Amino acid sequence: xxxxxxxxxxxxxxxxxxxxxxxxxxxxxxxxxxxxxxxxxxxxxxxxxxxxxxxxxxxxxxxxxxxxxxxxxxxxxxxxxxxxxxxxxxxxxxxxxxxxxxxxxxxxxxxxxxxxxxxxxxxxxxxxxxxxxxxxxxxxxxxxxxxxxxxxxxxxxxxxxxxxxxxxxxxxxxxxxxxxxxxxxxxxxxxxxxxxxxxxxxxxxxxxxxxxxxxxxxxxxxxxxxxxxxxxxxxxxxxxxxxxxxxxxxxxxxxxxxxxxxxxxxxxxxxxxxxxxxxxxxxxxxxxxxxxxxxxxxxxxxxxxxxxxxxxxxxxxxxxxxxxxxxxxxxxxxxxxxxxxxxxxxxxxxxxxxxxxxxxxxxxxxxxxxxxxxxxxxxxxxxxxxxxxxxxxxxxxxxxxxxxxxxxxxxxxxxxx
Numbered sequence: 001x002x003x004x005x006x007x008x009x010x011x012x013x014x015x016x017x018x019x020x021x022x023x024x025x026x027x028x029x030x031x032x033x034x035x036x037x038x039x040x041x042x043x044x045x046x047x048x049x050x051x052x053x054x055x056x057x058x059x060x061x062x063x064x065x066x067x068x069x070x071x072x073x074x075x076x077x078x079x080x081x082x083x084x085x086x087x088x089x090x091x092x093x094x095x096x097x098x099x100x101x102x103x104x105x106x107x108x109x110x111x112x113x114x115x116x117x118x119x120x121x122x123x124x125x126x127x128x129x130x131x132x133x134x135x136x137x138x139x140x141x142x143x144x145x146x147x148x149x150x151x152x153x154x155x156x157x158x159x160x161x162x163x164x165x166x167x168x169x170x171x172x173x174x175x176x177x178x179x180x181x182x183x184x185x186x187x188x189x190x191x192x193x194x195x196x197x198x199x200x201x202x203x204x205x206x207x208x209x210x211x212x213x214x215x216x217x218x219x220x221x222x223x224x225x226x227x228x229x230x231x232x233x234x235x236x237x238x239x240x241x242x243x244x245x246x247x248x249x250x251x252x253x254x255x256x257x258x259x260x261x262x263x264x265x266x267x268x269x270x271x272x273x274x275x276x277x278x279x280x281x282x283x284x285x286x287x288x289x290x291x292x293x294x295x296x297x298x299x300x301x302x303x304x305x306x307x308x309x310x311x312x313x314x315x316x317x318x319x320x321x322x323x324x325x326x327x328x329x330x331x332x333x334x335x336x337x338x339x340x341x342x343x344x345x346x347x348x349x350x351x352x353x354x355x356x357x358x359x360x361x362x363x364x365x366x367x368x369x370x371x372x373x374x375x376x377x378x379x380x381x382x383x384x385x386x387x388x389x390x391x392x393x394x395x396x397x398x399x400x401x402x403x404x405x406x407x408x409x410x411x412x413x414x415x416x417x
Contacts, residue, residue: 084337184397188303202218230254317379
């Protein structure tokens, strides 16, 4: 079956007297005549062509399927988010090289959200209203939180990569390919408690990520029997000097500092803490290579928790990803790029499901109805991943320690829903 674009006729222009413009009437008759000619030509084409087989009886469309991506290409978190975008593009290139989806290619439409709420609003508006993206990838809790209401209003599917704030759970049109903070923080807290820590200080970003972590840590640590002796926050988008907050923490004399930040920001917090004379151990969720690059030797011993990636996984898909990633990127193949790569393949599968059901794969409401029951290949541990009732995923997490400049896994935990 050949799918043709629908002819659009311009409405009549009406004068103040209520009479249609004569000039426009002539133009309209010309357009109608053209439409009749187009319909005649279409009929001849359809008569000479047979519909193709396959899912939904569709053939390749000239218009690619748009993969929206709101991502921090600039700003303090760009060192982390670059990996997401590189992985998404790699997945798109791999799918397109194999012929696309029934001959139709995927195309990345990326917008810089600056890693901020305001930036995310501008980015998602562009992706929805200009790029017509029915499916958009996004990362980090603050941008995701700001974009979600707009995505829900437009009927666009929003797949967040790594956003962990507990305020993002159970939101319309928002699905999270990441383990939520309600499961990450308790696992790390249990480890810290077993090490003998009792009095901890908190320093974190004043956004959904940092405050979400604190909202889980505080009651959980108190229930264990510990105390939080200091709570300090910062603006991750603008603050670069944390000396004031660290001075307050040092004065509280904790036996551990629980630090929450993204990428280079966390690295700067740790580096400045050591420069301020804070010598107690430090820990926090979802640390990245930014911690290692910025803090250097000061990051030694930092305790971390995040999704577990089995780099020795032997599945065909992971082997392909690992090989192609080594050729395409200089960045570490950690959980961040893997979630983006999985996200693109999930979108491709949703398109196939829509076509098989005879539905429009460019309609976000169709995709949103399908993703509720979707499952996708787990490229971190093998097997499959499904969305939990709260719209996040349940997958194995790793407790890691920075040792000799690298993240070393000490143990893994399978969280419960």
